[in-house]
Amino acid sequence: MSTEPTIHDSIDNAATTVGSLWPIHSFVTANPLSGLEDLPFGDAVEQASDLLGGRGYPSAETFRRALHRGRIDTELLEAELAEAGYDDDPETLLDLMADATDATGSDADAAVDHVDNVVTKWLSAFLDEGSAYWPMPNRDAGFYAAFREVAEYDNEIPAEGIVADLPETPTEALEMVLESYPDHQWEPIFEEQLAALPGWTGFIKQRVDAESEWQSAYPISLEGYLAARLALLDAVGADIEPSADGADLNPADELAGAFLRAWEATYRGELVETVAAESQSLADSDTSGRPDAQLVFCIDTRSEIIRRHIEAVDDYGTHGYAGFFGIPIEYQGYSADVSVDACPPILEPQHRITEIPTDDDTQASHDRWSGIREAADELIETVAANAATAYGFVESTGSGYGLALAARTLLPGRMYDLFDATDERVPDEHEFCDPLVHHQHTYAGDLPVGLTTEEKIEYAATAFELMGWEEFSRLVVFTGHASETTNNPYDSSLDCGACAGNPGGPNARVLAAICNDADVKTALRERGFDIPDDTVFLAGEHNTTTDDIELYDADVPESHADDLEQLRADLAAARERATAERAESMGADATSGISETERRAADWAETRPEWGLAGNAGFVVGPRELTSDLDLDGRAFLHSYDWSTDPDGDALEAILTGPMVVTQWINNQYYFSTVDNAVYGSGSKVTHNPVGNIGVYQGNGGDLMTGLPLQSLMVADDEPYHQPLRLSTVIHAPVERVNAILADHEELANLLDNNWLSAAVVDPTQDHRAFCYESDLEWTPMSVRPEANPPEQTAPAVADD
Numbered sequence: 001m002s003t004e005p006t007i008h009d010s011i012d013n014a015a016t017t018v019g020s021l022w023p024i025h026s027f028v029t030a031n032p033l034s035g036l037e038d039l040p041f042g043d044a045v046e047q048a049s050d051l052l053g054g055r056g057y058p059s060a061e062t063f064r065r066a067l068h069r070g071r072i073d074t075e076l077l078e079a080e081l082a083e084a085g086y087d088d089d090p091e092t093l094l095d096l097m098a099d100a101t102d103a104t105g106s107d108a109d110a111a112v113d114h115v116d117n118v119v120t121k122w123l124s125a126f127l128d129e130g131s132a133y134w135p136m137p138n139r140d141a142g143f144y145a146a147f148r149e150v151a152e153y154d155n156e157i158p159a160e161g162i163v164a165d166l167p168e169t170p171t172e173a174l175e176m177v178l179e180s181y182p183d184h185q186w187e188p189i190f191e192e193q194l195a196a197l198p199g200w201t202g203f204i205k206q207r208v209d210a211e212s213e214w215q216s217a218y219p220i221s222l223e224g225y226l227a228a229r230l231a232l233l234d235a236v237g238a239d240i241e242p243s244a245d246g247a248d249l250n251p252a253d254e255l256a257g258a259f260l261r262a263w264e265a266t267y268r269g270e271l272v273e274t275v276a277a278e279s280q281s282l283a284d285s286d287t288s289g290r291p292d293a294q295l296v297f298c299i300d301t302r303s304e305i306i307r308r309h310i311e312a313v314d315d316y317g318t319h320g321y322a323g324f325f326g327i328p329i330e331y332q333g334y335s336a337d338v339s340v341d342a343c344p345p346i347l348e349p350q351h352r353i354t355e356i357p358t359d360d361d362t363q364a365s366h367d368r369w370s371g372i373r374e375a376a377d378e379l380i381e382t383v384a385a386n387a388a389t390a391y392g393f394v395e396s397t398g399s400g401y402g403l404a405l406a407a408r409t410l411l412p413g414r415m416y417d418l419f420d421a422t423d424e425r426v427p428d429e430h431e432f433c434d435p436l437v438h439h440q441h442t443y444a445g446d447l448p449v450g451l452t453t454e455e456k457i458e459y460a461a462t463a464f465e466l467m468g469w470e471e472f473s474r475l476v477v478f479t480g481h482a483s484e485t486t487n488n489p490y491d492s493s494l495d496c497g498a499c500a501g502n503p504g505g506p507n508a509r510v511l512a513a514i515c516n517d518a519d520v521k522t523a524l525r526e527r528g529f530d531i532p533d534d535t536v537f538l539a540g541e542h543n544t545t546t547d548d549i550e551l552y553d554a555d556v557p558e559s560h561a562d563d564l565e566q567l568r569a570d571l572a573a574a575r576e577r578a579t580a581e582r583a584e585s586m587g588a589d590a591t592s593g594i595s596e597t598e599r600r601a602a603d604w605a606e607t608r609p610e611w612g613l614a615g616n617a618g619f620v621v622g623p624r625e626l627t628s629d630l631d632l633d634g635r636a637f638l639h640s641y642d643w644s645t646d647p648d649g650d651a652l653e654a655i656l657t658g659p660m661v662v663t664q665w666i667n668n669q670y671y672f673s674t675v676d677n678a679v680y681g682s683g684s685k686v687t688h689n690p691v692g693n694i695g696v697y698q699g700n701g702g703d704l705m706t707g708l709p710l711q712s713l714m715v716a717d718d719e720p721y722h723q724p725l726r727l728s729t730v731i732h733a734p735v736e737r738v739n740a741i742l743a744d745h746e747e748l749a750n751l752l753d754n755n756w757l758s759a760a761v762v763d764p765t766q767d768h769r770a771f772c773y774e775s776d777l778e779w780t781p782m783s784v785r786p787e788a789n790p791p792e793q794t795a796p797a798v799a800d801d
Helices: 007-015 041-052 060-068 074-083 090-101 110-127 143-153 161-165 170-180 183-196 198-210 213-217 222-235 251-284 301-313 360-385 387-397 399-410 412-425 453-467 505-516 518-526 558-585 590-602 650-657 659-675 735-744 746-753
Strands: 293-298 316-321 329-332 340-342 351-357 433-435 475-482 536-543 549-552 618-621 636-639 688-691 695-698 714-716 727-732 757-763 769-775 778-783
Touching (some): 060 090, 110 143, 161 222, 170 222, 251 757, 301 558, 433 505, 453 518, 453 650, 549 558, 558 590, 636 659, 659 727, 659 757, 746 769
Parallel strands (some): 316 636, 618 727, 727 757
Antiparallel strands (some): 536 549, 769 778
């Protein structure tokens, strides 16, 4: 059997070094170096630097600021520096780091730049998702065929070489380009060419993998893209021979690594110490008692703030669960033209859920008012897209339109009130629609419509098992989340990441409908979940910009009216406190919390409607009582888990293989977008240029930007708000249980061994001692709580071979 590489194999291998990029309308935070996670972190950032030119560590000034503000423990720093072989004082070393980081830019290759401009022009035309008024011809034949058809008419393409007479298939074109190169150079050639425009490459990868409607209608492949690109490079006589492997290691990286480890250890140590202390208190206290209501939020760091303030208002219990509520669905709302995947990108949808009207009168009112609003929106969009009509429109509408523009610019808070009042006249879809949850014995594509009774029972039971629930209040609210922002291409990056950049309210409604099903309740009781007859499940949605929580309460019986009224009042009180905290974090007066957050939501010139997940650094897996008395500053993901109700470790395994992986992706997206925004982020929103409803350029063309904008990360141009730390996971469970899960899931152990995140365990079975994961399934004690009679077992736990 031949072992010679094929072009297809070489492309597949080369493509792993570039991360996938989701379209901007469903932005999904992901590790931009996800294809390199099988390497140690330091090796991965070095390789990425060679290919992409990106910096992999925070700047010397970022470390200096953290050191001066007490965020880096000096003793930990001295230990890390000594282990790395440095004995100078930190300030001197930071100066050395700054000097070593100052890089001189390489001379641009004019021929390659020209090819980049041409190929991105045609990629943006071909990959457009509905915004172009004049679409590229022949798109249904695929990118390579469409490019082949237009190439001869593009005067920017020289009629030289292969591109002058492109073969019919991309494989043939690649064979011609590679004819003079040995096959062992194919993969490096493809790797460098794919990394030349990583944004476009990442988007093509994601589009192919997702098998979306756009991909089905207008197919593209990495092979077709590379064939067009390499044919263009051949036409301009560019050299495609791969550069020598392995550039010189940046001397600043090793030093920066030591500072980073000390910073992370400082944060992790404080978090673990606090959780360990609360673990002991939890063991000594009585936490029984039925709360007035229970609210289940997404594990999102923004939920930590509102949960803390809700609990402070009255006797409420809050819980954390992945924001898609464990149900991987494809969802289509009543007014939506297309369905969306409402589950994490590591999962595939398993069910199709649609909204069906149940109230004719309310539906008619909604259709009438929303039709007027949609017509106005379409008119504005047409005017904005057509310069010829824009002047005439403004001239004919006169001062009225000018006043509207002035009001939106100068009085965004007042406009928010106006829009809010208008929206109240338009019934929300949840007021006259129900999600079609019950199994319909039909399919939408490959997906069954609805869920069987058995599937409903399993989803509900899984939710309660993962959260360790043993008690249920009269009201249980599954609370999804969404953001509110105006004129923001990155608005989906502020919605629910667990729902693939979509609002989480629909998923919450599905789980509430499941749990209210009488057959489901009966089956759950038979499984040991003691659900009282007076427990009612409902859904809601948390607006993370304004901290308003809307309750979807149409099906709540009259018997619970007083409970509902009290909950609404308490949520309003919690909102006042939470928005005050958010306003202050954004540099505004805390007393203007609600008005300031509403202004940001309505202001079409606001580049920072909210901080999103900026600041994220920790992931705590354990009962809420471990953190309920703590102000975690909106920096920690919180997943509810009770080790005592999970004897087999199945629930913990689901959390570590699912939510922990997703939070690691989110954390690394924020990390890399902060440490090198030009390469891994998207620059300033002020100069963003949206393209094709799929992404943004910086300026008038070039590569798609791949990460988060500066305004989502920085207080000022030179001062990050987000502290770029790798994720510190703290798990409240027996260390042997955690180790057994890692032993069964090599991919998780590799993430830890390769330092993409860290893990610590607070073990309630070992007198609440803390253990830190080192490598190769070995743990070491982090600290020993002083006591008169310490237990005999103090050695680290190691998985059995």
